[in-house]
Amino acid sequence: MKIALDAMGGDFAPQAAVDGAVLAAEKLAGKAQIVLIGQEEAVRPLLEAYGDAAASLELVNATQIIQMGEHPAKAYQQKQDSSIAVGYRMLHAGEVEAFCSAGNTGAMLVGAMFSVKPVPGVLRPAIANFVPKEHGGFGIMLDVGANAECKPEMLEQFGELGSLYAQYVLGIEKPTVGLMNLGEEEGKGTTLTQQAHQLLKVNPHIHFIGNIEGRDLFNDKADVIVCDGFTGNVVLKMAESIYDLLAARNMHDPFFDKFNYESVGGSPILGINDNAIIGHGVSTPLAISNMLLQGYQMAHSGIAEQIKSTFKS
Amino acid sequence: MKIALDAMGGDFAPQAAVDGAVLAAEKLAGKAQIVLIGQEEAVRPLLEAYGDAAASLELVNATQIIQMGEHPAKAYQQKQDSSIAVGYRMLHAGEVEAFCSAGNTGAMLVGAMFSVKPVPGVLRPAIANFVPKEHGGFGIMLDVGANAECKPEMLEQFGELGSLYAQYVLGIEKPTVGLMNLGEEEGKGTTLTQQAHQLLKVNPHIHFIGNIEGRDLFNDKADVIVCDGFTGNVVLKMAESIYDLLAARNMHDPFFDKFNYESVGGSPILGINDNAIIGHGVSTPLAISNMLLQGYQMAHSGIAEQIKSTFKS
Numbered sequence: 156m157k158i159a160l161d162a163m164g165g166d167f168a169p170q171a172a173v174d175g176a177v178l179a180a181e182k183l184a185g186k187a188q189i190v191l192i193g194q195e196e197a198v199r200p201l202l203e204a205y206g207d208a209a210a211s212l213e214l215v216n217a218t219q220i221i222q223m224g225e226h227p228a229k230a231y232q233q234k235q236d237s238s239i240a241v242g243y244r245m246l247h248a249g250e251v252e253a254f255c256s257a258g259n260t261g262a263m264l265v266g267a268m269f270s271v272k273p274v275p276g277v278l279r280p281a282i283a284n285f286v287p288k289e290h291g292g293f294g295i296m297l298d299v300g301a302n303a304e305c306k307p308e309m310l311e312q313f314g315e316l317g318s319l320y321a322q323y324v325l326g327i328e329k330p331t332v333g334l335m336n337l338g339e340e341e342g343k344g345t346t347l348t349q350q351a352h353q354l355l356k357v358n359p360h361i362h363f364i365g366n367i368e369g370r371d372l373f374n375d376k377a378d379v380i381v382c383d384g385f386t387g388n389v390v391l392k393m394a395e396s397i398y399d400l401l402a403a404r405n406m407h408d409p410f411f412d413k414f415n416y417e418s419v420g421g422s423p424i425l426g427i428n429d430n431a432i433i434g435h436g437v438s439t440p441l442a443i444s445n446m447l448l449q450g451y452q453m454a455h456s457g458i459a460e461q462i463k464s465t466f467k468s
Numbered sequence: 469m470k471i472a473l474d475a476m477g478g479d480f481a482p483q484a485a486v487d488g489a490v491l492a493a494e495k496l497a498g499k500a501q502i503v504l505i506g507q508e509e510a511v512r513p514l515l516e517a518y519g520d521a522a523a524s525l526e527l528v529n530a531t532q533i534i535q536m537g538e539h540p541a542k543a544y545q546q547k548q549d550s551s552i553a554v555g556y557r558m559l560h561a562g563e564v565e566a567f568c569s570a571g572n573t574g575a576m577l578v579g580a581m582f583s584v585k586p587v588p589g590v591l592r593p594a595i596a597n598f599v600p601k602e603h604g605g606f607g608i609m610l611d612v613g614a615n616a617e618c619k620p621e622m623l624e625q626f627g628e629l630g631s632l633y634a635q636y637v638l639g640i641e642k643p644t645v646g647l648m649n650l651g652e653e654e655g656k657g658t659t660l661t662q663q664a665h666q667l668l669k670v671n672p673h674i675h676f677i678g679n680i681e682g683r684d685l686f687n688d689k690a691d692v693i694v695c696d697g698f699t700g701n702v703v704l705k706m707a708e709s710i711y712d713l714l715a716a717r718n719m720h721d722p723f724f725d726k727f728n729y730e731s732v733g734g735s736p737i738l739g740i741n742d743n744a745i746i747g748h749g750v751s752t753p754l755a756i757s758n759m760l761l762q763g764y765q766m767a768h769s770g771i772a773e774q775i776k777s778t779f780k781s
Contacts, residue, residue, distance in 0.1 A: 289713060300650055303658045337613055337701035345616045345698055369705030373713060385658055386702055388650035389695075392682030393703060397710055400602060400686060404721050410713065 158450045159251040162193030163220045163238040164258025165438040173201040175443020187451045192217050192238045217241040227261025243270035246429045253450035257434030271429040276466035280426035287413035289373045296380040299387035307350035316425040317379035318361045323456040333367035333377025420445030471763045472564040475506030476533045476551040477571025478751040486514040488756020500764045505551045530554040540574025556583035559742045566763035570747030584742040589779030593739035600726035602686045609693040612700035620663035629738040630692035631674045636769040646680035646690025733758030
């Protein structure tokens with residue numbers, strides 16, 4: 156199995172990408188091979204500096220780079236030899252089984268939508284994020300930014316997509332699904348959450364436990380937290396800032412340390428035909444390495460196939 | 469000046485209400501008198517137990533109680549001699565200058581809308597909440613739950629209402645206003661935030677600094693954080709849970725301790741003709757006391773008059 160990494164993506168690329176790939180290669184030895192995609196003249200010397208430790212890494216040349224500030228759709232179309240475009244082509248062609256990048260988030264989404272494409276039946280793919288749970292493990296929250304505006308049917312599907320991920324990748328047997336809302340009672344919330352509640356309630360493929368509130372994010376009520384991409388994005392960035400504020404005060408604890416984005420490394424795009432993961436722009440080698448391990452877990456679990464067969468029916 | 473307190477509101481009423489009132493009375497001696505509103509036979513003995521310490525407290529009898537689980541509008545209409553209904557009548561009649569309650573939030577909003585009423589020109593009053601800032605002091609976020617669904621013009625007014633509060637009550641000379649969004653760029657977000665951005669940008673009464681993100685809640689970018697009541701409610705409850713999780717781990721710090729709702733005690737309803745504050749259901753005596761002090765500060769600052777004169781023009 157091959158897992159691809161955008162060697163040019165992220166603020167500290169290509170060095171952090173190569174460092175992270177070497178870290179992950181050690182852990183994935185015998186299970187998967189890592190393929191770096193990027194400018195050969197920039198990446199090759201970094202690999203050579205590692206000597207034998209980087210021997211298992213493959214390098215695919217991609218001459219262009221989509222910068223962080225570029226317009227995603229325009230850049231993706233114009234830079235067909237960028238590391239992101241080449242990565243998605245390889246993913247779509249089945250040459251690799253997952254593609255990870257800490258580069259331009261928008262371009263990663265564009266590639267997901269126009270190269271590997273949404274699974275037939277999925278209205279809109281979503282970006283998922285991991286939520287540390289106070290009694291251990293992680294839950295999953297989606298959408299966290301792919302869809303600022305949502306329809307009730309989209310939220311219903313997010314519940315299904317998140318459940319499949321929780322079951323097949325996180326190994327949670329009967330994942331519970333909660334709808335983020337401003338009150339627990341069924342009639343609470345916006346038109347969107349009221350209507351989504353009714354759809355989720357009768358969906359036979361999930362274990363819907365009803366509305367949850369902001370205070371339930373980290374408790375055990377819901378393994379899968381469904382919300383629109385606007386709310387999810389605000390919550391995600393707020394959680395990241397909490398970690399930074401704690402770290403700046405040297406306040407550490409096993410639970411709060413899991414708020415650190417490095418511990419999971421990236422956010423999967425769910426509802427597309429292949430496995431793609433978006434990393435944080437400031438990704439460190441540890442974050443890159445964990446993103447690659449997550450890519451392996453996704454590919455190994457067959458989650459994309461599970462989603463396809465669920466939505467086909 | 470008289471500040472009224474619902475003696476029957478909150479999970480630990482009337483004891484916590486009386487305890488909190490006695491605490492506040494000491495601090496407000498010579499400045500304001502506290503008026504307790506509630507069932508005389510239940511409250512009188514508690515006051516008597518305090519002896520001289522409670523001598524300055526006035527007690528107004530109200531025979532009924534709106535319970536936490538009751539339907540707000542129905543209960544408010546049917547229980548005209550409830551502590552909440554009596555409190556709003558006294559507020560509207562000018563017999564007290566602020567009314568505080570840790571009771572049924574919905575009933576407090578109903579009273580605000582139908583008894584003291586919105587200021588002419590204000591589309592929808594909002595509930596505001598205080599946000600601790602990492603470099604000291606507090607910002608203000610609104611709406612946090614009165615309006616799950618908002619129109620752009622409402623968000624614009626929240627910016628104005630919050631600015632007036634920040635200026636006249638918090639003493640921030642030129643409060644900055646930020647719009648909660650999922651990206652900093654002007655075009656980001658939902659139709660709501662995109663349109664609200666355009667209105668806020670040209671509003672001459674505020675100092676709009678543009679979009680902010682979830683990670684900016686606690687930094688110094690914006691003194692006033694504008695959002696719809698759905699987003700604000702999720703953020704507020706999430707912040708409260710963060711404090712609880714830290715406290716459970718005995719992790720304390722001057723900044724994070726300000727996440728404790730007790731430190732401010734309540735959330736003002738802004739955009740109505742008088743001063744009303746809603747406290748947390750679990751309010752402790754300290755929270756009640758701080759809610760009363762905030763009620764005094766609001767009344768002392770003349771914020772309601774400032775809002776009236778701003779929206780008249």
